[in-house]
Amino acid sequence: MKHYQVIIMPSAREGLLAMGEYIALDNPTRAMTFVTEITNSANKTLAIFPYSGKVSEELDLGEEIRVWSYGNYNSYYHVLDKK
Helix, strand or coil, X not given: CCCCCCCCCHHHHXXXXXXXXXXXXXXXXXXXXXXXXXXXXXXXXXXXXCCCCEECCXXXXXXXXXXXXXXXXXXXXXXXXXX
């Protein structure tokens, strides 16, 4: 089974940190575990099943953008399949 490398872009990492900061206003401990959970889940899932996310119909960026969901949060990504 092929495994893909999952790369979290700097802007996405900033978004994760912003979510963590927002959650930390009410629950600092949960903020840290949530950011870890969402990152680990994305890495595990998308490394094995990169096409599991739905194709985003809203974004027209000239390439296929997919949406992967975790709880109430969406992550947008693009699969680079180097053969």
